[in-house]
Amino acid sequence: MRCASxxxxxxGNATVVEQGDTRLLVDCGFSAREARKRLARIEVEPDSLTALLVTHEHADHIAGVRVLARGLGLPVYLTSGTARAAEKLLRDVDGIREFNAHEPFEVGAIEVRPFPVPHDARDPAQFVFSNGDTSVGILTDAGHVTRVMVDALAAVDYLMLEFNHDRDMLWQGNYPQGLIDRVDSDYGHLNNQQSVALLNQLDLSRLSGIAALHLSHQNNSPDRVSECLADTLGDSGVEQIIACQEFGFSWFGEQ
Ligand SMILES: [Zn+2]
Ligand SMILES: [Zn+2]
Incomplete structure (x- = not known):
């Protein structure tokens, strides 16, 4: 199983998870046209996608879902709350499939294990994907670390984890106060220290690779995140990647 951003x-956010011929697109915060362009960069034919999974209704995760799902005839998996929140946007999409965020389900060759997260959306969920052998976790858009998140991710082989902001940069930067409060709240985004704290609660002996996602352009820097990862993982040999807005990252995992 391998993945790419x-x-x-x-x-905008969008992540591909691939196992054999099964290819899931997790979120599509880019226009459908832009998503097709970006899929070409990692040599994925849009027609070869199996399904779309949506974590929550914020535009940076859902903006392109309607047009892409309709154009490709893809089923769209989301929680009931996300479906309600995005009802207008997705009104003419066939194949809406609501999942229970506490129950695993299968899409093709991939077992999807969703888990709920605290974020200022109606019913947000993130995922662990498994082929029975290897597992890949994704977690972005969470305001604080919960027991549920730690348990879900405890033994993953590969992890895509939000490193949204450096708290000092956020508070010293020029975001309006309302936005600072939102990002910094228990239902906002994980800061570097929170993500490190989460990592330290996982079974790092099992971890083969980590990709840092959803970095704030203004309130974080790849260098700061690299330092956090190096401090936490030392010379354990864990592959470390930092995703960027324009190019995400190319394939990582096992094929
Ligand atoms: Zn987001
Ligand atoms: Zn969000």
Missing amino acids: LGSGSR
Whole structure:
């Protein structure tokens, strides 16, 4: 199983998870046209996608879902709350499939294990994907670390984890106060220290690779995140990647 990011940050997120012929697109915060362009960069034919999974209704995760799902005839998996929140946007999409965020389900060759997260959306969920052998976790858009998140991700082989902001940069930067409060709240985004704290609660002996996602352009820097990862993982040999808004990252995992 392997995965790639088409781009990650507040201006759009989309991630491909692949196992054999099963290819899931997790979120599509880019226009459908832009998503097709970015899929070409990692040599994925849009027609070869199996399904779309949506984590929550914020535009940077859902903006392109309607047009892409309709154009490709893809089923769209989301929670009931996300479906309600995005009802207008997705009104003419066939194949809406609501899942229970506490129950695993299968899409093709991939077992999807969703888990709920605290974020200022109606019913947000993130995922662990498994082929029975290897597992890949994704977690972005969470305001604080919960027991549920730690348990879900405890033994993953590969992890895509939000490193949204450096708290000092956020508070010293020029975001309006309302936005600072939102990002910093228990239902906002994980800061570097929170993500490190989460990592330290996982079974790192099992971890083969980590990709940092959803970095704030203004309130974080790849260098700061690299330092956090190096401090936490030392010379353990864990592959470390930092996703950017424009290019995400190319394939990582095992084929
Ligand atoms: Zn987001
Ligand atoms: Zn969000």
